[in-house]
Amino acid sequence: MDWITTVDHKKIGILYLVTGGVFFLLAGLEAILFRIQLMYPMNDFLDAQTFNELVTMHGTTMLFLAALPILFGFFNYILPLQLGARDVAFPFLNALGYWTFLFGGLLLNLGFFTGGLPDSGWTAYPPLSTEYSPGFGMDYYSIGLQIAGIGTLVGAINFIVTIVNMRAPGMTMMRMPLFAWTAFITSILIVFAFSAFGVGILMLTFDRVFDGHFFNAAVGGNVILWQHIFWIFGHPEVYILILPAFGILSEVIPTFSRKRLFGYTSMVFATALIGFLGFMVWAHHMFTVGMGSVANILFAVATMLIAVPTGIKIFNWIFTIWKGSLKLTTASLFAVGFIPSFTMGGVTGVMLAMAAADYQYHDTYFVVAHFHYVIVGGTVHGIFAAFFYWFPKMFGRKLNETLGKITFWLFLIGFHLTFFIQHWLGLIGMPRRVYTFLDGQTGWNEMNFVSTIGAFLMGVATIILLINIIITAMKPKDAEADTWEDGRTMEWAMPSPPPVYNFKQTPLVRGLDAWWVEKRAGNDAMTPAEPLGPIHMPNGSILPVIMSIGLFIAGLGIMHHATWASIGGFGILAVCMIIRSLIDDPGYYIDPAEIEGKEVKAS
Ligand code: HEM
Numbered sequence: 033m034d035w036i037t038t039v040d041h042k043k044i045g046i047l048y049l050v051t052g053g054v055f056f057l058l059a060g061l062e063a064i065l066f067r068i069q070l071m072y073p074m075n076d077f078l079d080a081q082t083f084n085e086l087v088t089m090h091g092t093t094m095l096f097l098a099a100l101p102i103l104f105g106f107f108n109y110i111l112p113l114q115l116g117a118r119d120v121a122f123p124f125l126n127a128l129g130y131w132t133f134l135f136g137g138l139l140l141n142l143g144f145f146t147g148g149l150p151d152s153g154w155t156a157y158p159p160l161s162t163e164y165s166p167g168f169g170m171d172y173y174s175i176g177l178q179i180a181g182i183g184t185l186v187g188a189i190n191f192i193v194t195i196v197n198m199r200a201p202g203m204t205m206m207r208m209p210l211f212a213w214t215a216f217i218t219s220i221l222i223v224f225a226f227s228a229f230g231v232g233i234l235m236l237t238f239d240r241v242f243d244g245h246f247f248n249a250a251v252g253g254n255v256i257l258w259q260h261i262f263w264i265f266g267h268p269e270v271y272i273l274i275l276p277a278f279g280i281l282s283e284v285i286p287t288f289s290r291k292r293l294f295g296y297t298s299m300v301f302a303t304a305l306i307g308f309l310g311f312m313v314w315a316h317h318m319f320t321v322g323m324g325s326v327a328n329i330l331f332a333v334a335t336m337l338i339a340v341p342t343g344i345k346i347f348n349w350i351f352t353i354w355k356g357s358l359k360l361t362t363a364s365l366f367a368v369g370f371i372p373s374f375t376m377g378g379v380t381g382v383m384l385a386m387a388a389a390d391y392q393y394h395d396t397y398f399v400v401a402h403f404h405y406v407i408v409g410g411t412v413h414g415i416f417a418a419f420f421y422w423f424p425k426m427f428g429r430k431l432n433e434t435l436g437k438i439t440f441w442l443f444l445i446g447f448h449l450t451f452f453i454q455h456w457l458g459l460i461g462m463p464r465r466v467y468t469f470l471d472g473q474t475g476w477n478e479m480n481f482v483s484t485i486g487a488f489l490m491g492v493a494t495i496i497l498l499i500n501i502i503i504t505a506m507k508p509k510d511a512e513a514d515t516w517e518d519g520r521t522m523e524w525a526m527p528s529p530p531p532v533y534n535f536k537q538t539p540l541v542r543g544l545d546a547w548w549v550e551k552r553a554g555n556d557a558m559t560p561a562e563p564l565g566p567i568h569m570p571n572g573s574i575l576p577v578i579m580s581i582g583l584f585i586a587g588l589g590i591m592h593h594a595t596w597a598s599i600g601g602f603g604i605l606a607v608c609m610i611i612r613s614l615i616d617d618p619g620y621y622i623d624p625a626e627i628e629g630k631e632v633k634a635s
């Protein structure tokens with residue numbers, strides 16, 4: 033019950049991690065299924081419709097329900113600790129964000145039970161997603177993502193306010209850990225990108241459910257309109273996924289190199305610049321649409337520009353490792369593995385940015401290879417690094433390092449085996465999203481076979497990680513506060529896991545890498561910025577769950593033209609909002625006497 037009503041950022045963070053993790057496994061399983069289909073020519077393991085559904089669900093789930101929520105889990109858990117805050121700015125809203133994400137995600141996946149999943153690709157281009165996709169599949173997509181998107185937007189706004197308002201005394205913006213900086217820029221991108229997407233899928237819902245004509249060329253609508261709206265969201269979305277991973281690297285690498293991050297200021301500006309440029313390049317996904325050469329050239333050049341700030345980051349990490357004595361833990365291995373894999377994705381990105389050459393690459397496996405190098409080589413590696421790095425902080429136990437390293441090597445090898453070869457598959461003409469291919473085309477059989485074997489290896493690596501988590505869960509909680517011994521930021525100055533109220537007294541920040549500064553000064557705890565006093569805590573609430581269920585019912589009602597269900601669903605929402613507005617919730621206080629002596633000294 034406690035977990036359903038909680039508004040504690042740490043518990044919500046764990047909820048995000050667990051839910052995102054389950055969706056990650058589901059989407060991974062979908063990928064393995066359609067990779068089995070592509071293992072042999074003219075295979076009939078899956079039929080075409082099922083293949084399309086699995087590809088669509090794989091991409092959509094990975095992006096919206098796995099990668100981003102897992103990153104939100106880390107934001108939620110770690111940010112307030114790094115900033116020295118009691119919680120995020122709006123704990124109630126935080127819970128609401130999680131529950132709308134969960135129920136939106138469930139709606140998206142409802143087709144597994146009712147038959148008819150989304151099948152038009154994660155890009156949902158009309159008319160493929162309108163006229164040519166009868167049934168409820170794409171309604172689950174547009175309405176499910178609408179609801180999940182509310183959660184994402186709410187979460188992002190919450191993180192922005194937290195970062196602007198809740199930093200401990202002394203923590204200026206330029207003393208903020210880089211992970212917090214990337215969370216900040218990412219959240220700003222989410223606010224702009226997800227608003228555009230929300231409008232786009234609302235229009236799609238109108239076209240599908242209410243016979244609208246936004247994207248219907250036959251009656252004066254415009255299909256290209258969708259592509260623009262989609263990619264104004266879609267391109268920043270990939271930066272939304274990669275910037276937090278940059279932030280994770282910028283924490284993990286200095287900790288294990290036992291050095292401060294090289295070029296902190298340039299890292300901050302590079303992050304902001306990447307965020308800004310990320311909005312200037314969306315039409316590089318549309319070079320073959322026929323926008324004309326001027327537009328193509330502008331978007332090509334803008335895209336190539338992004339390589340500059342990204343290169344700055346890569347070099348800064350390398351200079352951080354340089355002449356430090358890097359400790360090889362699973363976390364640092366994933367962080368170091370990130371660098372070459374992600375860079376290769378960046379290089380093919382610049383190749384794709386050449387508009388003329390893109391006529392050859394477009395819609396082939398070259399693109400699939402490219403974005404998996406960025407997303408799996410980058411984001412997923414970052415997520416694994418973060419998981420091993422912060423796991424002891426969150427659960428009080430260190431994951432097994434031997435099993436962790438096995439996971440790393442299997443995953444790294446499996447990943448390159450799966451996707452490296454797809455560059456060639458693409459260049460010799462294998463189109464993306466085809467459910468089978470003819471026998472006897474030079475190299476196709478062998479390369480597709482190898483690719484599938486690689487996918488199995490990644491699957492095995494993930495299973496070993498699960499075993500690792502189970503084994504670790506059975507061990508006693510014995511992680512030190514500063515488990516990795518060389519922690520630099522403030523989360524390492526508190527017990528693992530931290531008490532509900534985080535720091536007993538709000539800490540005083542005396543420099544960049546606040547905890548490192550204190551350790552250097554010979555202190556074994558953060559210097560407090562306030563006297564010990566009663567700690568104000570918010571009460572839990574059941575309303576966020578009920579509100580999300582209301583939205584879920586309303587969504588189902590809309591797609592089935594069931595007016596009463598829609599009104600009922602929105603009614604539930606409205607009643608909850610009224611209750612929340614009318615009933616004052618003052619929260620409660622924790623008495624300092626109660627916590628005296630409970631604070632664990634950081635060693
Ligand atoms: C288990 C590892 C993975 C394997 C084997 C895999 C495999 C694939 C393949 C073969 C496709 C292309 C299918 C086609 O176009 O015919 C694909 C599409 C896609 N994948 Fe993955 N993938 C994996 C992990 C991921 C991850 C971690 C993400 C994101 C976090 C991701 C995001 C996507 C997206 C966005 C698409 C495009 C879907 C679409 O075309 O609508 N994949 N995946």
Ligand SMILES: [Cu+2]
Pocket residue numbers: 266267313314316317
């Ligand atoms: Cu793009």
